[in-house]
Amino acid sequence: MFTGIVEEMGTVREIAFPGGADVDAVLTVEGPLASSDAALGDSIAVNGVCLTVVGLSGDGTFAADVMPESLRRTALADLAPGARVNLERAVRADARLGGHVVQGHVDGVGELVSRSPGARWDDLVFSAPPGLTRYVAEKGSIAVSGVSLTVTHVDDEGFGVSLIPTTLGATILGALVPGDRVNLEVDVLAKYVERLLSAGAAGDAGAVS
Known part of the structure; x- marks a missing residue:
């Protein structure tokens, strides 16, 4: 769960298409704050889309898989290397809910x-x-x-x-x-x-x- 309070603007470093273009993607994003305490399997919202961390480089970047459904139903398909993105880590249970309840499921x-x-x-x-x-x-x-x-x-x-x-x-x-x-x-x-x-x-x- 998220709150819609953006923690930092990250930068898309790479987009790979292991299954072929427009099928699925692996998104690599530079976000020093978002990745500072991230672990594999954690959730990070990228432009409001809940993505799962599948890779950490140790230099402030993380990688996330983007499934075909997400490419079809969100604007993540518009991203290119160098694009800026909103980043928010999943909210902690003891944190203030500064915005509203956001699931990271784009409508x-x-x-x-x-x-x-x-x-x-x-x-x-x-x-x-x-x-x-x-x-x-x-x-x-x-x-x-x-x-x-x-x-x-x-x-x-x-x-x-x-x-x-x-x-x-x-x-x-x-x-x-x-x-x-x-x-x-x-x-x-x-x-x-x-x-x-x-x-x-x-x-x-x-x-x-």
Whole structure:
């Protein structure tokens, strides 16, 4: 589990395709903080995608496998050597939950539609895949490439967020330009509520009076 509070921006050093291009990948990322106490099998969120550490070099880099499902359903397929990425280690049980509950399970890929600079902040608008915005609420939480953000507005096409100076400087969101793709993870509570309500409705429909 993660909180959506990015610990550092790492750099992609290498992408290998042992099974062939567009099949699966091994991602090597330089992240001195994220890898400082990492062990094989640990989880690190890379742009909001929970990946398992499969290699450690000792020079501040770690390697992670990226399965075909992750390549298909996230924006990790857009990465190239030299790309900057948001990194967060799995949260400890005794740590503060500074953002919100983030699983690292991407629900869809969005795209930056526009950004409007403010005095000390930027307002960003993202598109979202059809049907995903039903889980997004104004003033609710959403993870954008692993960053926990508060939604400023939402409609059927997408949603808006406002980025403070810290977020602009400490995450890759500060350098996004319109057209860039991002990983989206909606609040897991919304999905569970929908599941429980639909299960309850199905049970009521099948009840015999």
